Amino acid sequence: MTFDSLLFTIENNIALITINRPDKLNALNKQVFYDLDKAADEVIENAAIKSAIITGSGSKAFVAGADITEFAPLSIVEAKQLSERGQQVFLKIENSPKPFVAAVNGFALGGGCELAMSCHFRLCSENAKFGQPEVNLGLIPGYGGTQRLTQLIGKGKSMELQMTAQLIDAQEALRLGLVNYVTTQDELLTQTKELLATINNKAPLSIAKIIECVNYAATSGNYNGFENEVEAFGFCFGTQDMIEGTSAFLEKRKAEFKGK
Numbered sequence: 001m002t003f004d005s006l007l008f009t010i011e012n013n014i015a016l017i018t019i020n021r022p023d024k025l026n027a028l029n030k031q032v033f034y035d036l037d038k039a040a041d042e043v044i045e046n047a048a049i050k051s052a053i054i055t056g057s058g059s060k061a062f063v064a065g066a067d068i069t070e071f072a073p074l075s076i077v078e079a080k081q082l083s084e085r086g087q088q089v090f091l092k093i094e095n096s097p098k099p100f101v102a103a104v105n106g107f108a109l110g111g112g113c114e115l116a117m118s119c120h121f122r123l124c125s126e127n128a129k130f131g132q133p134e135v136n137l138g139l140i141p142g143y144g145g146t147q148r149l150t151q152l153i154g155k156g157k158s159m160e161l162q163m164t165a166q167l168i169d170a171q172e173a174l175r176l177g178l179v180n181y182v183t184t185q186d187e188l189l190t191q192t193k194e195l196l197a198t199i200n201n202k203a204p205l206s207i208a209k210i211i212e213c214v215n216y217a218a219t220s221g222n223y224n225g226f227e228n229e230v231e232a233f234g235f236c237f238g239t240q241d242m243i244e245g246t247s248a249f250l251e252k253r254k255a256e257f258k259g260k
Helices: 030-045 076-094 111-118 145-153 155-164 170-176 188-200 204-220 222-237 240-251
Strands: 006-011 014-019 051-056 061-063 100-104 107-109 121-125 129-131 181-183
Touching (some): 014 030, 030 051, 051 188, 076 111, 100 111, 100 188, 111 145, 181 188, 204 240
Parallel strands (some): 014 051, 051 100, 061 107, 100 121, 121 181
Antiparallel strands (some): 006 014
């Protein structure tokens, strides 16, 4: 597929989605949201794709934020529509049954941090910087940042970072649990692909149910989450992959999952 603002390639069942506006530090505008929406659909619907990486073009920025030039003429109603549109796209990524992983190479600020947080987990390079500096513009995060940052690092620290507009580096992001791994710029994509290669060898329907249950736990409370886990656990028992996985274990061989 070709896009105006993205590069999209597929290799070894992994889609690599690169936001490609390096002259604007890959800032999010309406076209990027449109293209991300379509790219997410392609990942979800294409049987040749098992997982996806989102990254930014160049070494300076993953996404340095929203394209502020689009903000000036917006009315209150139009601003709400923009926020809703961004949330819809990021929710599609978050709720995808196939894993999306952010490979953060440089600045992930504002909408860029929100995009990274909508992925199922994050790896970053040593030069990465994260932050929600919208308060400096008289704004707040509008694409789910107030919710996801709180889920990932806790209420107190989330409040502090949003109210102060403080940026944090890669090691602090790792300490807070915002990212899973920190690596070098050169090794970022390689390590991300290796991690997804491991995941891609597991049962696809189980992966989808893990995503569903963990997302449920993050938004619906423990009691309902436990109920949802019971349903998902039972669902897995009706799949061919479960029969294959248990048979392979007993026969001491590698399972060959089909996603059925």
